[in-house]
Amino acid sequence: MVAAKSALRARLLAERRALHPQAHAAEAAALAGHLEALARDGDTVCAYVPVGSEPGSPVMLAALARRGVRVLVPVVRTEDDGTPLALWWGRFEPDSLTSARFGLLEPPAPWLPPQTLAEADLIVVPAVAVDRRGMRLGRGAGFYDRSLPWRRPQIPLVAVVRDAELLDTVPAQAHDVPMTHALTPGLGLVDLG
Known part of the structure; x- marks a missing residue:
C-alpha cells in the first residue's frame, strides 16, 4: 500500500512540476473564484497556503480575508525526533x-x-x-490525518486538486481521513463519497 501511494504521488507531483506557468496561473484563478463562492462573510476557514506547483495560490486566501472571512493557515511542528504533530493555526495575513x-x-x-x-x-x-470515495493522497507525513479529528463532524473537508488529480481510486489506509468534497479548477466543487 505504501509503495503504491509513493509511486502515484511521485507521478502526479512530476506532472504538476511540468505544468506551464500560464496554465498554473489560470487554474489558480479558477480555484480562487470557486473558493470565494464557498465561504460566507464572517466564516472561519482553515486552509493552507499553496506553494510551488500546488494548485492555487495565496491570492485565493487573500480574497477571502478581504471579505471579512477569518482565514487560518497551518503551522507545522514535529517532535524532536521528527514525528509530525497535529497542526497549529495562525491568522492569514x-x-x-x-x-x-x-x-x-x-x-x-x-x-x-x-x-x-x-x-x-x-x-x-x-x-x-x-478519489470519488473521498480518499485523499497527501504528501505522506500525516500532519492532516493527525489534525482533522479536531474538526466538527458536519464541517466540509475540501481537497484541492487539479482536474486530472480527481481519480476513481486512490490507495488508502485505515488512518486516512476521507474528504467530503474536491475542488478543482474546471469542475468546481465536487461531492465525494
Whole structure:
C-alpha cells in the first residue's frame, strides 16, 4: 500500500512540476473564484497556503480575508525526533508569511492550538490526489490525518486538486481521513463519497 501511494504521488507531483506557468496561473484563478463562492462573510476557514506547483495560490486566501472571512493557515511542528504533530493555526495575513520547514509559508506567532480546527466552518486541505470515495493522497507525513479529528463532524473537508488529480481510486489506509468534497479548477466543487 505504501509503495503504491509513493509511486502515484511521485507521478502526479512530476506532472504538476511540468505544468506551464500560464496554465498554473489560470487554474489558480479558477480555484480562487470557486473558493470565494464557498465561504460566507464572517466564516472561519482553515486552509493552507499553496506553494510551488500546488494548485492555487495565496491570492485565493487573500480574497477571502478581504471579505471579512477569518482565514487560518497551518503551522507545522514535529517532535524532536521528527514525528509530525497535529497542526497549529495562525491568522492569514498575506504580507506577513514567513518561510518555514518543508518549503511552506507560515504566519507569525501567536499561534492557536490544534483544537482551533473545531471553530472552522470550512476546511480546505492540500492534496496530491483525491478519489470519488473521498480518499485523499497527501504528501505522506500525516500532519492532516493527525489534525482533522479536531474538526466538527458536519464541517466540509475540501481537497484541492487539479482536474486530472480527481481519480476513481486512490490507495488508502485505515488512518486516512476521507474528504467530503474536491475542488478543482474546471469542475468546481465536487461531492465525494
